[in-house]
Amino acid sequence: MPDITAFDRSAVGTMSADKLPIVDIGAYLSGTATAKDRKASSDAIDKACREYGFFYVTGHGIDPEYLESLLKLGHEFFEQPEEVKDSIHIFKSMDGVRGYQKIGENVTYGKRDQQEALDIYPEPEHPTKDQLNGSQLWPSEADMPGFKATMLEYTEKMTKVGQAFMRAMADALGHEDTFAELQKDNYWVLRVIGYPPLPESFDAEQGVSCGAHTDYGCLTFLLADDFPGSLQVESKDGSWIAADPIPGAFVVNIGDIVDALTSHGYKSTYHRVIHRGTRYRVSIPFFFEPPRDWLVEPLRGLVPEGHTGVPPFKYFDHLKSMIYRHFVGADQQLPDKPNANELTQRG
Ligand SMILES: N=C(N)NCCCC[C@H](N)C(=O)O
Numbered sequence: 472m473p474d475i476t477a478f479d480r481s482a483v484g485t486m487s488a489d490k491l492p493i494v495d496i497g498a499y500l501s502g503t504a505t506a507k508d509r510k511a512s513s514d515a516i517d518k519a520c521r522e523y524g525f526f527y528v529t530g531h532g533i534d535p536e537y538l539e540s541l542l543k544l545g546h547e548f549f550e551q552p553e554e555v556k557d558s559i560h561i562f563k564s565m566d567g568v569r570g571y572q573k574i575g576e577n578v579t580y581g582k583r584d585q586q587e588a589l590d591i592y593p594e595p596e597h598p599t600k601d602q603l604n605g606s607q608l609w610p611s612e613a614d615m616p617g618f619k620a621t622m623l624e625y626t627e628k629m630t631k632v633g634q635a636f637m638r639a640m641a642d643a644l645g646h647e648d649t650f651a652e653l654q655k656d657n658y659w660v661l662r663v664i665g666y667p668p669l670p671e672s673f674d675a676e677q678g679v680s681c682g683a684h685t686d687y688g689c690l691t692f693l694l695a696d697d698f699p700g701s702l703q704v705e706s707k708d709g710s711w712i713a714a715d716p717i718p719g720a721f722v723v724n725i726g727d728i729v730d731a732l733t734s735h736g737y738k739s740t741y742h743r744v745i746h747r748g749t750r751y752r753v754s755i756p757f758f759f760e761p762p763r764d765w766l767v768e769p770l771r772g773l774v775p776e777g778h779t780g781v782p783p784f785k786y787f788d789h790l791k792s793m794i795y796r797h798f799v800g801a802d803q804q805l806p807d808k809p810n811a812n813e814l815t816q817r818g
Pocket residue numbers: 577578579580660662681682684685686687758793796797
């Protein structure tokens with residue numbers, strides 16, 4: 472069980488003046504970079520993954536205007552009439568999780584998040600009612616022309632950036648074979664989130680914009696409207712660092728899978744959203760994931776002496792167990808995170 476009482480994650484808490492590091496992935500995407508360029512890049516990535524698990528990424532090669540247009544599409548989606556959004560509500564999807572969720576229907580550690588959202592997953596070859604195997608619900612072409620094509624195109628572009636990141640990590644950590652497996656048939660999750668501002672005086676005990684959590688996959692690439700202070704990252708001393716957007720950069724964080732693989736060497740860090748003010752905020756996290764049927768095993772040589780590492784688990788089981796506890800009405804006991812504390816308990 473994760474120790475979520477170690478810090479007071481529900482209260483607003485102390486903010487830190489610390490800033491997240493900036494790393495450049497360009498050397499892993501360009502055909503002309505030298506081995507020296509790649510070394511500089513992978514060293515910086517290694518340091519950022521160990522110290523923060525959260526950083527800014529430049530050199531990804533994705534056009535800033537295109538990214539702006541995606542955020543605009545996100546706004547347009549949430550501005551649709553309630554009936555349009557309801558027509559693709561998750562409760563209407565085959566597997567209960569692909570589509571729209573209203574404000575308060577998302578739950579993090581038992582508290583309702585003050586956000587609405589659209590969850591998008593890869594379309595299975597043969598959709599069924601099995602968990603995470605349904606058909607994706609999309610806004611109709613009449614309501615939102617081009618929305619589906621644009622979002623799917625974005626997942627393709629981001630999968631390539633995620634794979635470049637895996638190459639940088641392989642260079643930093645060794646284990647080329649494992650990292651080669653993490654660069655093909657990658658699963659992904661795309662979430663479009665809308666946050667109305669919290670009321671002037673809100674009770675954190677009743678839930679914030681998004682409660683503190685870690686992400687479940689390999690890497691999260693976040694695209695978000697520029698609202699300083701809204702996204703906050705937990706630092707080692709328990710204070711919160713503002714992960715304010717930087718133009719042209721993604722905010723990137725390590726997820727549970729890379730955390731487990733590296734025996735917590737690369738950290739999946741708790742983060743949360745407390746969005747205040749007067750304007751509506753949209754964010755679009757792209758979750759870069761392992762292949763669907765991947766078995767996660769701690770990498771040899773990275774398990775601290777005297778420990779056994781996180782016991783092997785199936786990535787997709789982890790994803791399903793996390794996803795199906797997210798929504799109102801679901802079983803709301805605290806999820807068992809494979810990355811939390813297990814290492815020291817089993818050592
Ligand atoms: N697919 C992902 N990672 N979605 C983001 C999760 C936000 C926290 C979630 N309600 C929780 O309870 O963990």
